Amino acid sequence: MARRCPAPSRRWARFSAAAAALLAASMMISAGPAPGASGPRIYVSNEFGGSLTVIDAAGGRVAGTIPIGPAGTARPRGMALSPDGSTLYIAVTDPWPNRRESPYKFIWVVDAGTGKVRAKYPCGSDPERLAVTPDGRSLYCSNEDNVTATVFDLGTGKVIAAIPVGIEPEGVGVSPDGRWVYVTAETSNTVTVIDTATRRPIKNLLVGERPRVVVFAPNGVRAYASAETAGTLSVIDPARHEVIQTIELGRDSKPVGVAVAPDSGRVYVVGGRCNCLFVIDASRGAVIATVTQKMGRRPWGVAVAPDGRKIYTANGRSDDVSVVDAASLRVVATIPAGRGAHSVVVGH
DSSP: OOOOOOOOSSOGGGGHHHHHHHHHHHTTOOOOOOTTOOSOEEEEEETTTTEEEEEETTTTEEEEEEEOSSTTTOEEEEEEEOTTSSEEEEEEEOOTTSGGGOSOOEEEEEETTTOOEEEEEEOSSSEEEEEEOTTSSEEEEEETTTTEEEEEETTTTEEEEEEEOSSSEEEEEEOTTSSEEEEEETTTTEEEEEETTTTEEEEEEEOSSSEEEEEEOTTSSOEEEEETTTTEEEEEETTTTEEEEEEEOOTTTOEEEEEEOTTSSEEEEEETTTTEEEEEETTTTEEEEEEOTTOOSSEEEEEEOTTSSEEEEEETTTTEEEEEETTTTEEEEEEEOOTTEEEEEEOO
16 A cells, blocks of 8 residues: 545535646646756656656756645656656556545656656556556556556557456566566555466466565565564575575565666665665675665665666655665765655656
């Protein structure tokens, strides 16, 4: 289950006019790079701020903001980029308990170059996280309330399948060859294995309590699933779809976000309660360092730069992004984001 925020004090209908106006405005707002910006951009979803923060990675500064909806009403959370980096997909939902009747149940499609909203795909109740297949043709989204993973044809923007998964699905990861999709489920403590050829579940793996994020290593040899309550990281062999190791991170650490270095040699896991970044040697399956100094509060999401030199964490309590140098394992910068920074992705 995602972090809960207080429900609005009035019913949705009382906000409809303002929300519609803001939505219309957001369709016209560009969040392009600031003058002189170059290189990749970093995108941060601000769950409680109703916006995305766009950061110029080279300059280490905010380049723009993309509004999604009224703060506290529209909740942008999971994000994914198209394989060519041109399009950003965002899962947007509404606060408990009125999200079933809210118009904010969409996958927003944003031009990564201009920041303009291209489309909004209607999705099932409470879309949480998502992943795009390597061929760029399909998008898989977890629907927490529906106990399903929704599959979109990105050529048409239409739903082509709703796949049953575990209870309270959250994390979604796709293998580098596009053959498999893994979906975590917080209540059933499972990872569902989906065959993308048939779009059917073939197996459920038991992992630690309250699994959150699942990712594949770029080389496809391993997958990793964090378990927030258990304080563990499950190491999965995708060739057999079996958990082969459980790495203990500490029950009080509350691990959520997971990212793997481009060479698959290191795994990075953020601990929301310990305000830390765990660095794991993938070959040994062991924690080799823990970054705590100058880290932001309640790191929730994590991403690695394409060249592997920097790690970025989205910090939900300090509303910022910590930039960690992968060589020294030190925080080298802190960049402001919006309220409730949730997920972070890095463009090409």
